[in-house]
Amino acid sequence: NADKTIDLAADIVDYLATSRHTNEQLQQEFYKLACNWNLSVGTENITVSLSGLSENMEKAMALVEEIMSDCQPNDQILQMFVGRILKSRNDAKANQQNCFRALVNYGTYGEASPTKDILTESQLKAYTCQQLTDAIHNLFNYQHRVLYYGPLTEAQVNTAIMNNHKTAKKLAKVPANKKVTPQAVNSNVVYFVDYNANQTYLQEYYRGEKMNIKNMAVQNIYNEYFGGSMNAIVFQEMREKRSLAYTATSYYRMPSEKDGHCTFSAMIATQNDKLIDALDAVTDLFENMPQAQANFDLAQGSLISQTRTARTTKMGIINSYLSYEKMGFDMKKPLGKINLEAYPTLTMQDVVNFNHKYIRGQKKHYMVLGKESDMDFKALGKFGTVKKLTLEQIFGY
Numbered sequence: 001n002a003d004k005t006i007d008l009a010a011d012i013v014d015y016l017a018t019s020r021h022t023n024e025q026l027q028q029e030f031y032k033l034a035c036n037w038n039l040s041v042g043t044e045n046i047t048v049s050l051s052g053l054s055e056n057m058e059k060a061m062a063l064v065e066e067i068m069s070d071c072q073p074n075d076q077i078l079q080m081f082v083g084r085i086l087k088s089r090n091d092a093k094a095n096q097q098n099c100f101r102a103l104v105n106y107g108t109y110g111e112a113s114p115t116k117d118i119l120t121e122s123q124l125k126a127y128t129c130q131q132l133t134d135a136i137h138n139l140f141n142y143q144h145r146v147l148y149y150g151p152l153t154e155a156q157v158n159t160a161i162m163n164n165h166k167t168a169k170k171l172a173k174v175p176a177n178k179k180v181t182p183q184a185v186n187s188n189v190v191y192f193v194d195y196n197a198n199q200t201y202l203q204e205y206y207r208g209e210k211m212n213i214k215n216m217a218v219q220n221i222y223n224e225y226f227g228g229s230m231n232a233i234v235f236q237e238m239r240e241k242r243s244l245a246y247t248a249t250s251y252y253r254m255p256s257e258k259d260g261h262c263t264f265s266a267m268i269a270t271q272n273d274k275l276i277d278a279l280d281a282v283t284d285l286f287e288n289m290p291q292a293q294a295n296f297d298l299a300q301g302s303l304i305s306q307t308r309t310a311r312t313t314k315m316g317i318i319n320s321y322l323s324y325e326k327m328g329f330d331m332k333k334p335l336g337k338i339n340l341e342a343y344p345t346l347t348m349q350d351v352v353n354f355n356h357k358y359i360r361g362q363k364k365h366y367m368v369l370g371k372e373s374d375m376d377f378k379a380l381g382k383f384g385t386v387k388k389l390t391l392e393q394i395f396g397y
Contacts (some may be wrong), residue, residue: 001043001044001117001177001178001179001180002174002175002177002178002190003135003175004118004119004123005127005131005132005135006041006130006136006139006248007041008048008081008124008127008134008136009132010039010040010041010121011073011081011085011135011194011311011344012077012078012081012132013039013071013136014251015074015077016067016071016072016073016074016077016133017071017072017074018066018067018069018071018072019070019072020066021066026063026067026090026146027064027356028116030052030060030063030082031055033052033060033063034052034053034056035050035051035052035053035056036050036051036052036058037049037050037051037060037063037064037067038386039136039167039369043114044177046139048064048068048139048182050064054150054151054152057150057152057160058119058160058163058164061160061164062164062167065071065095065100065164065165065166067136068136068137068139068140068166069074069137069140069166070137071099071133071136071137071278072133073129073130073132074129074135074286075110075128075129076225078127078128078130079131079381082124082125082127083365085124086121086124089395089397090254092200092395093391093395095253096195096197096199096201096369098118099195099391100367100369101115101393102200102391102394103191103193103203103389103394104203104205104265104367105251105394106191106367106389106393106394107189107191107264107365107366107367108182108183108204108205108365109180109181109183111184111209112183113394114180114223115178115394115395115396116394116395116396117190117396118396118397120397121397123132139347140165140167140168141167141168141171141172142167142171142172142173142174143171143172143173143174144171144174146161147315147318149314149315149317149318154259154392156383159311165198181260181261181334182205182207182263183207184207185205185206185207185363185364185365186363186384187363187384187385188363188365188384188385188391189365189366189387189389190365190366190368190380190381190383190385190386190387191256191365191366191367191368191389192368192370192372192375192380192386192387192388192389193369193371193388193389193390193394194370194371194372194388194390195370195371196332197325197370197371198271198371199269199270199271199272199368199370199372200269200270200271200272200275200277200368200370200374201267201268201269201368201369201370202267202268202270202275202278202366202367202368202369203265203266203268203366203367204265204266204267204270204282204364204365204367205263205264205265205364205365206262206263206362206363206364206365207261207262207263207264208252208261208262208263208264208362209261209262209358210255210259210260210261210262210377211257211258211259211260211261211262213329213335213338213356216254216335216339217339217343217346218342218346218350218354218357219252219254219262219354220343221296221299221303221350221351222252222351222354223250223344223357224299224300224302224303225249225252225295225299225300225351226294226351226355227248227249227250227266227291228249228250228251229299229302230239231251231298231299232250232294232295232299232303233285233289233290233295233309234248234249234250234266234282234285235247235248235249236295237281237285237290238268238278238281238282238285238296242281244270244278244281245268245269245270245274245278246269246270247267247268247269248267248268248269248282249267250265250266250267250282250286251264251265251266252264252350252358252359253265253389255327256323256326256327257326257327258326258327258328260312260390262358264358264359264364265364266282268282272370272374272375273374275358275368275370275375275376275380276379276380277375279366279380279383283383286355286359286360287360287361288353289355289359289360290350291348291352293348294349296348296351300344300346300363300395303339303343304343304344305341307336307339307380308340309342310336312334312336319357320334328346343370363387364384365381365382365384366383368380373385387393
C-alpha cells in the first residue's frame with residue numbers, strides 16, 4: 001500500500017533479461033538447479049523467496065541476486081502487461097464474483113476499499129520500464145529480514161548470505177505503509193449494485209471489538225457451531241430446512257494485528273425473489289440463536305480433533321512466529337495449545353453468551369448484488385437506508 005511501483009514491477013520481472021542472461025536462459029538455469037524463485041507483493045510486505053535443492057542454494061541465490069540487481073528494462077513487455085491489466089479490469093465487471101467482492105470491499109472499507117486503491121489507466125501508461133527495474137534494483141537496499149528453513153547450520157547460512165546477498169552498506173528505512181482498516185458501522189445501510197443474474201448475493205458486515213485473545217477459543221467454537229460448516233446452524237436452517245439459500249455462512253473473525261478490530265460477516269446466495277425472506281430468516285437466527293446441543297458437541301469435537309492433529313512444519317514455523325509477533329502474542333505458548341486447553345471447558349451457554357454480547361442487536365452494512373428489476377426496495381429498506389451504487393463507484397474505474 002505504500003508504493004504501487006513494486007507491485008507492477010513484480011508482474012513483469014519474470015519476463016525480463018539481465019545483461020548476462022536472456023530470460024529463457026534464466027529459466028533454464030533455475031530448472032537445472034531444481035530451484036524456484038518468486039517476487040511477490042502483498043498489502044504490507046514484499047517477499048523475495050527461493051526454494052529448491054539445498055545443495056544448489058548458493059548458485060540459485062546468485063541468479064536471484066543477478067535478477068534483482070541487473071534486470072534490464074523492456075518497454076515492449078511493460079506495454080503488453082499494461083494492456084493485459086486494462087483488459088482484466090474490464091473483464092472483472094462482467095464476472096459476478098468479482099463484482100460482489102468489489103461491493104463487499106466498499107461496504108467494509110468505504111472509499112478506502114482495496115479494490116479502488118489501484119493505479120489509474122493514465123498512471124499505468126505513464127510508467128517506463130526503467131522506473132520499474134530501478135525500483136527492483138533498489139529493493140534490497142531497504143531494511144529487511146532474511147528467513148531460512150532447511151538443513152544448513154546457522155553458520156553456513158550466514159556465510160551463504162555474506163557471500164551472495166548484495167545490499168547497501170547502510171540500509172534505508174522502509175516507507176511508511178498506508179494503513180487500511182475496516183470502517184465502524186454507526187447505522188444500518190444497504191449498499192445495492194445492479195447485476196443482471198438469477199442469483200442475488202448478500203453479505204452483512206460490522207466491525208466488532210478490538211482483539212482479545214481470551215475470546216479466541218469460544219469464538220472459534222461459535223463460528224464452527226453457528227456458521228462455518230455444512231453442519232452449522234446457518235447452513236442447516238437456510239438451505240437444508242428452509243430452502244432459502246444456495247449457500248450461507250457466518251463468521252466472527254479475529255484481526256491479523258495487535259490493535260486491529262474483529263469483524264463480522266455473513267454471506268448468502270439466494271434466488272432473486274427469495275432475498276427478503278432469506279434476510280428475515282437469517283436476521284432471526286442472529287437475534288434468536290437456536291440452541292442444539294448435538295450440533296455444539298459436533299463443533300466442539302471437530303475443533304479439538306483439528307487442533308490436536310494440526311502440525312506446524314517447515315516455513316510454517318517461521319511464518320507462525322511472524323504472525324504471533326505481529327499480533328503481539330506471547331511466543332511461549334502456541335495458540336493451538338491455549339485453544340486445546342480451553343475447548344473442553346466451554347459449554348453451549350458460553351456460545352449463547354458470546355452471541356448475545358457480540359452478535360445480537362448490532363448495526364450492520366448489507367451489501368446486495370442483484371437484479372434491480374427484481375428487487376423490492378421498500379422491503380429492503382426495512383433493514384437499512386438503501387444506497388444504490390454503480391460498478392464504477394465500487395471498482396474505481
